[in-house]
Amino acid sequence: MKIRLLRNSSTGLLLVFLFHLGKLFAQAPANLTSDVALTAPAETDFAPDAYFSSTAQIVAAFNKGRRAEETQLGLAANSLGTLTLPSSYATLSDNQRALYLINAERAARAGINYGSGAVLGKPLEGVETALDNTAQSHADYLFTNNTFGHTGAGGTSPFQRVEATYPTNCLQRNSSGQYTMGRSENIYLSCGASATYAVEQAIFSWIYRDATPNPTAWGHREAALIQNVDASGHTGYVDDRGATGNEGFLGIGIRTGSGYTPCGSLPARLVVMNIADPSSDASCTFSLESNPLPVSLLFWKGTAEEKTVKLEWATSWEKNADYFLVQRSTDLKTFDSLGKVQSKGTTQETQSYAFVDETPALGNNYYRLVQADRDGSSETSRIISIYRPANDLLDRLTIYPNPVESNAPFRLVIPERSSASIHLYNLLGFEVPINLSRANAQELLLQPIGPMPFGIYSLVVVKDGQQQHAQLLVK
Numbered sequence: 001m002k003i004r005l006l007r008n009s010s011t012g013l014l015l016v017f018l019f020h021l022g023k024l025f026a027q028a029p030a031n032l033t034s035d036v037a038l039t040a041p042a043e044t045d046f047a048p049d050a051y052f053s054s055t056a057q058i059v060a061a062f063n064k065g066r067r068a069e070e071t072q073l074g075l076a077a078n079s080l081g082t083l084t085l086p087s088s089y090a091t092l093s094d095n096q097r098a099l100y101l102i103n104a105e106r107a108a109r110a111g112i113n114y115g116s117g118a119v120l121g122k123p124l125e126g127v128e129t130a131l132d133n134t135a136q137s138h139a140d141y142l143f144t145n146n147t148f149g150h151t152g153a154g155g156t157s158p159f160q161r162v163e164a165t166y167p168t169n170c171l172q173r174n175s176s177g178q179y180t181m182g183r184s185e186n187i188y189l190s191c192g193a194s195a196t197y198a199v200e201q202a203i204f205s206w207i208y209r210d211a212t213p214n215p216t217a218w219g220h221r222e223a224a225l226i227q228n229v230d231a232s233g234h235t236g237y238v239d240d241r242g243a244t245g246n247e248g249f250l251g252i253g254i255r256t257g258s259g260y261t262p263c264g265s266l267p268a269r270l271v272v273m274n275i276a277d278p279s280s281d282a283s284c285t286f287s288l289e290s291n292p293l294p295v296s297l298l299f300w301k302g303t304a305e306e307k308t309v310k311l312e313w314a315t316s317w318e319k320n321a322d323y324f325l326v327q328r329s330t331d332l333k334t335f336d337s338l339g340k341v342q343s344k345g346t347t348q349e350t351q352s353y354a355f356v357d358e359t360p361a362l363g364n365n366y367y368r369l370v371q372a373d374r375d376g377s378s379e380t381s382r383i384i385s386i387y388r389p390a391n392d393l394l395d396r397l398t399i400y401p402n403p404v405e406s407n408a409p410f411r412l413v414i415p416e417r418s419s420a421s422i423h424l425y426n427l428l429g430f431e432v433p434i435n436l437s438r439a440n441a442q443e444l445l446l447q448p449i450g451p452m453p454f455g456i457y458s459l460v461v462v463k464d465g466q467q468q469h470a471q472l473l474v475k
Contacts, residue, residue, distance in 0.1 A: 027227045028236070030114035031218035036068045036208040045193060050204040052197040055085055058204075062101070065208035066108065073114060076456050077427030078332070080108045081368070081382030087375050095127045095289060098199045098252045098273070102224055105207055107297050108382055109225065120227040122239065122298070123316065124248045128276070129287035131251030134165045135274040138187075139253035142270055146261035148189050158185035162276050170284035172238050172277040181277040182234025183223040188271040191263035195256040202271035223275065240280040245298035245350060246316040249276045249286070298350070300369055302386040309357040309386050311367060317348050324353065325370040330361045330467055331458060332383070333429025335368060343371070360388045363397075363469030364458065397461060403473040406454070409447040410472065411439055412461075420463040422446070424472070427456055 037048035043061040045051040052058050066080040083104055089097065103123035110121020138152050138161065150158050162184045163171060172180050188202035206220035222230035229236045237247040253272035260268035278286060298314040311326060321343035327335040344351050357365070365388060369381035398413040414420065422444070424432040432448060439445040457472045 027117060027120040028222070028230045029109045029112070029119055029225050030073055031221060031231050032069060032208065032211070033072045034215070035211045036065045038064065048209075049190075050201040050209065051190070051193045052200050052204075053194050055090055058101075058197065058200050059083055059085060061204055062105070062208075065204065068208070071455070074454075075112060075114075076383075076385070078383045079112060082380045083108070084377070084379045086373060086377040086379075088377075094199045094254050095132060095250075095252050097197075098203065099124065099127050099250055101200060101203050102250065104379075105203075106225055106227075110297070110299055110382075111301060111384070112382075122227055122237070122248075123246045124250050124275070125242055125246045125278075126250065126288040128249035128251065128278075129289060130165050131162070131249045131274050131276050132253070132289070133251070134161050135185075135251035135253030135272040136255075137161075137253070138185075138274075139255040139270045139272040142187070142272075143255040143257070143260055143268065148187070148262055148270075150185060150187065158274070161185075162274055165276065166278070167284065169281045170279055170286075172240075172279050180235050180238070181275070182236060183219070183226055183230065184274060184276070186220045186223050186273040188269075188273075189262065190269050191266040195267065195269050198254055198256060198269040198271055199252060201269070202273070206273075224273070226275070237277045241278050245314065247277070249278060249288075250274075251276075297369075297371070297381065300381050300384065302367055302384050304360075304386050304388050307358075309360045309365060309367075309388065311355045311357065311369075312353065313369060313381075314350060314352045315344075316350055318344050318351065319346050320374045321345060322372045322374045325372065326355045326357075327368050327370060328357060328360075329366040329368075330364065330469065331425055331429060331460060332366055332427050333425065335366075345374075360386070361467055361469075362388055363467065364471065397459070397468055397470040399459060399470050399472055402471075403475040406474050407448055407451045409445055412444045412446055412459070413442060414444055414461070420461050423460045423462075424448070425458045425460065426453075427458070432457065 038044040038050060038061050040047040043057055043064055045053050050061060052061065062083045066083070069075065070077055070079055092100070106123050107121050109119045112119050141153050142148055152161055159179065163179055174180050186206050188205060190201065203224065206224050210218045210220045218231070222232060222234070226236040228238070239245070239247040241247060251274040255270040256268060258267045278284065298316050300313040302309050302311045323343050324341045326338045326341065328338050329335045338357055339355060341353055341355055365386045366383050367386065368383045370378055372378045400411055402410065404410045412422070422436060424434050426432055432452060433450065435447045435449060437445045452474045454474055457474060459470045459472055461468045
């Protein structure tokens with residue numbers, strides 16, 4: 001079946017409405033430098049855009065997006081973790097699937113530093129019925145009136161529609177009575193192909209394919225991932241309602257069908273996303289739809305102590321959760337399970353967890369968290385790296401220059417008297433072949449045999465059965 005994507009200089013395929021430019025803080029993901037192109041048929045039905053007909057394509061596409069983001073923005077490989085979907089995902093409603101994906105993308109960036117500070121990574125509280133109706137009404141209006149844009153019924157703007165959804169005291173406002181949320185709406189349109197996973201296609205396009213028609217404008221991505229601010233400095237959520245760590249309402253409107261003039265004879269898929277920041281006024285009543293996520297992970301972090309590593313995480317809610325597996329790797333090639341921590345099952349309260357690794361390796365320890373649900377599905381967190389120093393000479397490995405140019409030689413400070421085995425790995429766990437030669441009595445010269453792509457590499461030195469690691473950045 002043929003497809004047609006609508007793009008023009010005045011609207012483009014994707015539109016976003018924004019307001020209230022303010023001071024830029026650190027707690028928001030940076031924008032990409034270019035669109036992520038998908039490959040058919042593993043990631044999409046129609047390359048390079050997002051057209052999904054299976055959950056396998058959704059998983060492959062979003063994980064490709066995360067890997068591309070790591071590469072484009074110089075993040076550590078696999079630092080955004082791996083998206084997995086529960087076995088019941090295909091049976092969930094459009095709203096539930098949208099909330100699952102958007103929150104998974106938001107939480108995946110928690111603690112990541114894009115250059116100016118750690119991202120908060122807070123998930124949205126949930127789909128709110130009144131806001132959901134507002135989003136659906138605009139999707140219906142666009143379809144019925146054969147138009148595509150943010151101007152709605154009666155000439156309303158997205159902010160006017162969101163503000164009209166709730167009483168004045170029920171939205172976050174400043175001392176002047178102005179609604180402070182800096183973004184309010186994303187819209188998406190595509191023509192042709194199946195409408196089964198329209199919401200997933202919209203979310204992927206907003207987060208990973210927002211460079212067209214303006215390569216420097218990523219407003220849709222910013223709206224989907226906005227925290228207390230977005231990457232452009234627009235005001236975001238004030239975390240003052242409900243459990244600490246999740247904030248903000250989501251509304252999703254979807255309209256599909258034929259006879260929509262902008263798509264000609266092809267079937268249309270319209271998706272509208274509205275977001276809102278509720279106030280903490282106790283007199284306000286909201287209606288949140290059932291949340292499908294087994295766990296909403298608030299944070300995942302580790303701290304090196306004298307001889308151990310303390311790992312901590314918290315959830316804002318859990319549904320049919322079973323347990324957590326704490327896993328560790330020293331080379332990013334093989335992960336071993338250190339222990340199991342039982343989940344609380346089903347709860348709407350914030351839950352805190354901790355696990356102590358009693359025997360961390362010297363050097364870099366890589367940890368990930370696997371959350372298992374009672375239906376047998378699981379989700380893997382992002383990988384965190386904790387360095388454990390020691391006193392041996394090899395525990396103070398020095399590499400220079402660092403960063404190093406691709407395929408250029410570099411040096412390792414290691415005296416002649418030290419007998420050790422030396423290996424270089426990329427962050428996918430594959431060994432990179434190198435030639436070793438003695439530069440002088442205190443240094444080895446390491447020369448990669450082939451070109452080394454941009455990224456972070458792990459140098460592993462083994463002496464007397466113990467491993468020590470150091471990171472090398474190739475620029």
